[in-house]
Amino acid sequence: MKTLEGTGLHNFIAQQFSMPEGACGRLTGAVMGLINHLPNERAIELLEIAEQDDVLEIGFGPGLALKKMSQLVRGGTITGVDRSPTMFRQAQARNRAAIQHGKLKLIHGTFERLSLESASVDKVLAVNVIYFCSPIGTALAEARRVLRPGGAMSIYATDCSSMRWLQFIGPETRQTFDRKGLEHFLRHSAFASDRIDIQTVWLPLGFRGLVARLCKR
Numbered sequence: 001m002k003t004l005e006g007t008g009l010h011n012f013i014a015q016q017f018s019m020p021e022g023a024c025g026r027l028t029g030a031v032m033g034l035i036n037h038l039p040n041e042r043a044i045e046l047l048e049i050a051e052q053d054d055v056l057e058i059g060f061g062p063g064l065a066l067k068k069m070s071q072l073v074r075g076g077t078i079t080g081v082d083r084s085p086t087m088f089r090q091a092q093a094r095n096r097a098a099i100q101h102g103k104l105k106l107i108h109g110t111f112e113r114l115s116l117e118s119a120s121v122d123k124v125l126a127v128n129v130i131y132f133c134s135p136i137g138t139a140l141a142e143a144r145r146v147l148r149p150g151g152a153m154s155i156y157a158t159d160c161s162s163m164r165w166l167q168f169i170g171p172e173t174r175q176t177f178d179r180k181g182l183e184h185f186l187r188h189s190a191f192a193s194d195r196i197d198i199q200t201v202w203l204p205l206g207f208r209g210l211v212a213r214l215c216k217r
Helices: 004-018 022-035 037-047 064-072 085-094 096-100 139-146 160-166 179-187
Strands: 055-058 078-082 104-108 121-127 147-158 195-202 208-215
Touching: 037 064, 037 121, 037 147, 037 195, 037 208, 055 064, 055 139, 064 078, 064 085, 064 096, 064 121, 078 085, 085 096, 085 104, 096 104, 121 139, 139 147, 160 208, 179 195, 179 208
Parallel strands: 055 078, 055 121, 078 104, 121 147
Antiparallel strands: 147 208, 195 208
16 A cells, blocks of 8 residues: 655645555545546536436546436446546445346456446446546547447546646646646547537636536537
8 A cells, every 4th residue: 555655745635545455545436526526417417318318427526426427327238447546446336226136237357448348338427537548558549449330428527727736646647637627638539530529617716617528420
């Protein structure tokens, strides 16, 4: 387990948000639930999830968005992928009923290699995970691969000014975004030829977020 002495408080906080582990990871999951409540709501709203949709969330954290989407999807399925064993256990406990009824499947894995068939989902949700991706890497390419034509992906990112204040920037954070930077990032990703719309979201205490809706052609 990483220690405060080994990484410094700043890097320790950032690393926990990237990869929650152990007792601190469980606390991080609770904090993530609070921070991501409104971003989850807005990002899910933009997906316009239908009852028959098959939905994927990458980086599901403590599983609150999965629970919300389970209430929207009736005939479809929901899949969640996260690399943190701590978050996997939290999401599993929070969504036990949906898992037992076969509506929800959790996968412990990375975004760079999704164990789903191509064109197998209608919607993809990614809240506060894009900082750890690269526009020329495989994470967004994989998300687009598993999307069906006409499907949509919703990406939420906290504006870089708020990210600095919250001290979420650490060694694993590839980059942060303002609105122009997020659009540039997405225009150079696997979604470059698709429709990209970005909205600004205002959060409590003056924090600002960005939500991008990507529609696969």
